[in-house]
Amino acid sequence: MAGSTPASAIADATDVAPVGRVGALGRAPRRRLLRRILQTPAGAAGVSLTLLVIVVGLLADLLAPTDPLVPAGPPLAPPSPAHLMGTDALGRDLLSGVVYGARTSLVVVFATGALVLLIGVTVGTVSGYRGGRVDDALMRVTEFFQVLPRFFLAIMAIALFGPGLDLLVLVLGLTSWATLARVVRAEVLSLSQREFVEAARASGASDTRIVVLEILPNALPAAVVYLGLLLAQVLLLEASLGFLGLGDPNLVSWGYLAGQAQRFLRVAWWLSFFPGVAIAFAVLGLNLLGDALTDVLGGRR
Amino acid sequence: MTGRYVGRRLLQVLPTVAGIVLVGFLLIHLAPGGPIIALAGDSGDDEYYAFMTAKFGLDRPLPEQLATYAGNVLRGDLGVSYIQGRPAIDVIAERLPATLLLAGTALVGSSVAGVALGAWAAARAHSIRDLAVTSAALVLYAAPVFWLGQLALLTLALRTGLFPVQGMTTAGGPETGLAWALDVARHLALPALVLASQEVAAVARLTRAGVLEELAADHVRTALAKGLSDRRVLVRHALRRALLPVVTVIGSRPGHLLAGTIVVEVVFGWPGLSRLLLTSVQTRDTPILLGIFLLVAATVVLANLVTDLVYGWLDPRIRYR
Numbered sequence: 001m002a003g004s005t006p007a008s009a010i011a012d013a014t015d016v017a018p019v020g021r022v023g024a025l026g027r028a029p030r031r032r033l034l035r036r037i038l039q040t041p042a043g044a045a046g047v048s049l050t051l052l053v054i055v056v057g058l059l060a061d062l063l064a065p066t067d068p069l070v071p072a073g074p075p076l077a078p079p080s081p082a083h084l085m086g087t088d089a090l091g092r093d094l095l096s097g098v099v100y101g102a103r104t105s106l107v108v109v110f111a112t113g114a115l116v117l118l119i120g121v122t123v124g125t126v127s128g129y130r131g132g133r134v135d136d137a138l139m140r141v142t143e144f145f146q147v148l149p150r151f152f153l154a155i156m157a158i159a160l161f162g163p164g165l166d167l168l169v170l171v172l173g174l175t176s177w178a179t180l181a182r183v184v185r186a187e188v189l190s191l192s193q194r195e196f197v198e199a200a201r202a203s204g205a206s207d208t209r210i211v212v213l214e215i216l217p218n219a220l221p222a223a224v225v226y227l228g229l230l231l232a233q234v235l236l237l238e239a240s241l242g243f244l245g246l247g248d249p250n251l252v253s254w255g256y257l258a259g260q261a262q263r264f265l266r267v268a269w270w271l272s273f274f275p276g277v278a279i280a281f282a283v284l285g286l287n288l289l290g291d292a293l294t295d296v297l298g299g300r301r
Numbered sequence: 302m303t304g305r306y307v308g309r310r311l312l313q314v315l316p317t318v319a320g321i322v323l324v325g326f327l328l329i330h331l332a333p334g335g336p337i338i339a340l341a342g343d344s345g346d347d348e349y350y351a352f353m354t355a356k357f358g359l360d361r362p363l364p365e366q367l368a369t370y371a372g373n374v375l376r377g378d379l380g381v382s383y384i385q386g387r388p389a390i391d392v393i394a395e396r397l398p399a400t401l402l403l404a405g406t407a408l409v410g411s412s413v414a415g416v417a418l419g420a421w422a423a424a425r426a427h428s429i430r431d432l433a434v435t436s437a438a439l440v441l442y443a444a445p446v447f448w449l450g451q452l453a454l455l456t457l458a459l460r461t462g463l464f465p466v467q468g469m470t471t472a473g474g475p476e477t478g479l480a481w482a483l484d485v486a487r488h489l490a491l492p493a494l495v496l497a498s499q500e501v502a503a504v505a506r507l508t509r510a511g512v513l514e515e516l517a518a519d520h521v522r523t524a525l526a527k528g529l530s531d532r533r534v535l536v537r538h539a540l541r542r543a544l545l546p547v548v549t550v551i552g553s554r555p556g557h558l559l560a561g562t563i564v565v566e567v568v569f570g571w572p573g574l575s576r577l578l579l580t581s582v583q584t585r586d587t588p589i590l591l592g593i594f595l596l597v598a599a600t601v602v603l604a605n606l607v608t609d610l611v612y613g614w615l616d617p618r619i620r621y622r
Contacts, residue, residue, distance in 0.1 A: 144320045146553075147605060149597045151560035153324070156590045159582040160332035160339055236445055240564050243447045244579060258447055262568065269455055276448030284443035 036296045043292030049285025056099055057106035064096035068252045072096070076268045086270040088260065094271065098278050101254040104247075105282060108169060108238050109231050115173030116180055116230065121216075121223055123177065124184025129192055129211055139185075145178040151237060158246045165248040168241070172234050183226045187219035221297055228290035232283045239279045254279045310609055314602060321598040322371050325591050329370075336366075340587050345383050356380050374595060380588045384581075389588035392577065393596065399469060400573030402485075403492055404555075404562045411497035412551050415504025419547075420540050422505065423512035424531075434505060441502035446561045450495045450568035457491060464491040467570035492569040496561050500554060507550055511543030545616055552608025556601045 037043035056063060065083075066072040071091035072083070079086045085094035127138040154171045161167050191197060192215060200210050241247055242255020254275040261271030332339035341353040354360055357380065358369035373379065379389040422434035441449070458464045465471065465488050475481045515521060516539050524534045566575035574593060581589040 140316065144317055147317055147556075147598070147601050148321065148324065149556040149559070149594070149601055151556070151563075152594045152597045155578065155582060156325075156328060156587075156594050159585055159590050160328055160587065162333075232443070237560075239445045240447065240560065243445070243564060244567065246582065255445070255447075258445070258451070261451070262447075265451060265454060266459060272448065272451040272455075276445060276451065279448065280440070280444045283445075284440065287439065287443055 033296060037289075037292045040292055040295070042288050043296070046285050046288030046290075046292050049281050050289050053102050053282045053285060054106060057102040060099050060103040064093075064099040066093045066096045068092060068096040068100045076264065078268070079270050085274045086268065088268075088271055089264060094257070094274055097252045097257050098254065098274055100252045101257060101275065101278060102282075104165075104251045104253040105235060105238070105279075107165065108172070109235055111169040112172045112176065112234050113227055113231050115169065116177045116234075117223065117227060119173070120177035120180030121184050121220070124181040124223075125188050125211060125216065125219070127181065128185040128188030129207070129215065131189075135185075138181075142178045142181050145175060148175055150175040151240065154237070154241060155244075155246060158241070163246055163249055165251060168238065168248065172237065176230060176234055180223060180226055180230060184219055184223050187222045188215055191215050191218055221293075225290055225293040225297060228286050228293065232286035232290070235279070235283055235286065306613055307610065310606065310613075314606060317602055318599070319371075321595065321602070322374050323367075325374070325595060326367055326370050329587065329591070339585075340380065342383050342585050342587070349381075349383055353380055374591075379592045379595075382581075382586050382588050384584045384586045385589075389586075389592045392589060393574070393592045396572070396574045396577050397596075399571060400559075400562055400566065400575075403489065403496065403566065403571055403573060404558055406489060406493040407496035407500065407562070408551075408555070408558055410493060411500035412504060414497065415501045416508050416540070416544065416547060418501065419505040419508025420512050420535060420543075423509045423516065423539075424535050426513055426516075431509075435509065438502040438505045441498045442506070444499070446495065446499055447564045447568050449498055450492070450565050453491055453495050454568065464488075469572050488571075492565050492571055495568075496558070496565045499561065500551075500558060503554070504547060504551060508540075508543060508547050511546055512539050515539035515543045545612065548612055548615065549608055552604050552611070555604040556597060559597050559600065 038047060069092065071087075072093045073087045073091050075087060075089050075091045077083055077087040077091070083093050083095065085098060087093055088097075123138055123142065127135045127142075150172065153175060154168065157167060157171050192210075197210060197214050200214050205214075238247070238253070239255035239258070242253040243259040245256070245259055247253045247256050257275035258272050258279075261268070261275070264271050329336050329339045334343065336357070337350060337354060337359050340357060340359075341350055345353075356369075357373065358366050361369070377390050381387065382389045382392055385392050418434050418438075422431040425431055454466060458466045469488050470476075470481070470484050471488075474484050512535070516535075518539075521534055521538050524538045525531075529538075562573065563575045563578060565571065566573045567579075577589060578593055580586070581593075
């Protein structure tokens with residue numbers, strides 16, 4: 001089936017493009033998609049929370065009242081108009097820490113997401129489209145990565161290589177793509193049996209052309225939906241590592257703030273409360289968004 | 302479930318275990334400073350370096366090193382921790398029971414509570430109680446476990462004194478017998494509850510979805526038409542079939558659960574693996590870290606294996622392709 005029409009064997013493959021383009025997710029329906037997500041309360045909440053974190057992260061320099069690493073008031077001051085979320089033991093403004101923490105989370109989530117998408121979509125597509133032995137081999141590798149305990153692997157890597165954002169993203173990205181690859185593989189597998197793909201194949205389009213123009217555009221929505229749920233878990237994992245003091249020592253992160261709060265739990269509830277709320281909101285936003293997209297696109301949870 | 306299925310599934314474990322062992326090897330060899338610094342730290346004495354070099358064959362060619370390392374690992378011999386001056390595996394084994402007690406309690410509790418809550422919510426879909434369960438599950442699923450722990454400490458332990466704040470036993474309290482067990486149980490309650498909450502959320506969500514799907518199925522309508530009671534139909538006909546994917550999810554979460562256990566241990570000062578793990582990161586005590594990583598990975602592989610076999614037993618349609 002696959003691989004029977006090498007590109008070089010096709011004299012003129014340029015005029016086969018319109019044959020099987022499906023319009024299910026073309027421009028206009030996509031706008032309707034957003035409206036349908038916003039119509040459900042859960043979807044609207046998901047979109048708002050996710051947007052909120054993105055905007056705060058992007059505009060951290062403008063939104064943070066002070067430098068999160070420099071003392072700005074009395075130590076351990078409870079929330080007040082001067083310091084809306086209070087201050088820590090060194091008198092640093094917690095609101096500024098939470099605002100800059102959004103930026104750290106944003107960087108981790110986007111960088112890990114890009115890596116996961118790249119590996120997951122590549123493995124899933126090759127596996128689903130090629131089938132046979134390649135599929136078997138890739139699925140064994142995928143299963144292996146699903147079993148690998150990410151949290152403990154990350155801790156060992158941090159101990160051996162030293163803490164840092166780049167290492168964290170690399171470890172999280174390299175170990176989180178497995179389920180995404182399976183989702184993409186399932187999509188590609190069913191898509192490659194569809195009529196419009198058969199039609200493109202019959203008209204002599206190359207494998208690369210079929211995959212890039214016909215299959216991927218239709219398989220990607222499922223991948224993106226799943227990515228939201230997956231990144232919510234990545235965010236929680238990064239927060240846990242930060243809580244244990246294993247995050248990047250040069251950056252403020254929500255997990256790190258909550259970890260620092262542990263010693264002052266008796267005297268300063270706000271130090272653990274607000275960073276935790278921030279993490280929960282961000283994770284909830286991604287989960288709700290993922291669920292809403294799944295419902296609207298009619299996929300399975 | 303055929304013997305063939307069991308056999309094929311058991312064989313699958315081998316490459317997985319080999320892969321996990323290989324990951325440890327790669328990390329140690331890629332680490333800055335090379336394998337001897339990674340394994341023995343940079344503060345050891347010559348005698349210790351010579352011991353670890355010989356133990357892992359670090360003066361031999363690479364394939365031989367891999368073989369020696371794999372042999373050591375599979376025998377459970379990870380070398381001597383320089384910091385502790387004892388075999389790494391002994392140090393880990395000492396801390397393991399407390400971690401297993403906490404994780405095991407949470408696993409059993411969350412499975413039972415999650416299935417019960419999910420089915421209870423699905424029985425009256427879209428009612429107030431369903432809404433309450435699903436929203437609570439959604440929030441618990443999103444909340445970081447250390448935050449839930451800190452909130453529980455603040456509200457239930459520090460403010461009201463209902464639960465002890467830190468540790469596994471009362472200092473100077475009973476050391477044996479029933480009184481000791483009760484003391485441990487009192488200390489265990491809150492951390493186990495916090496650790497279980499996220500798992501409860503995951504299991505309840507899945508059970509609810511599964512039961513709802515089954516309740517709409519033909520065989521349930523037939524059972525109701527036969528005049529069976531609602532409760533009987535729910536438990537015997539809908540829940541039973543809906544449990545299949547739930548079993549898979551419970552079996553696939555030990556890695557996640559153990560990660561959560563480490564974090565919860567830190568919040569509640571529970572004397573398990575967490576403190577050992579964190580000091581080993583600071584002192585770069587690789588034999589310990591490698592041991593914990595391999596132990597967790599082995600647990601996850603074993604849990605997956607058991608899950609698949611249980612699944613095959615529950616659902617006779619399963620055949621290894």
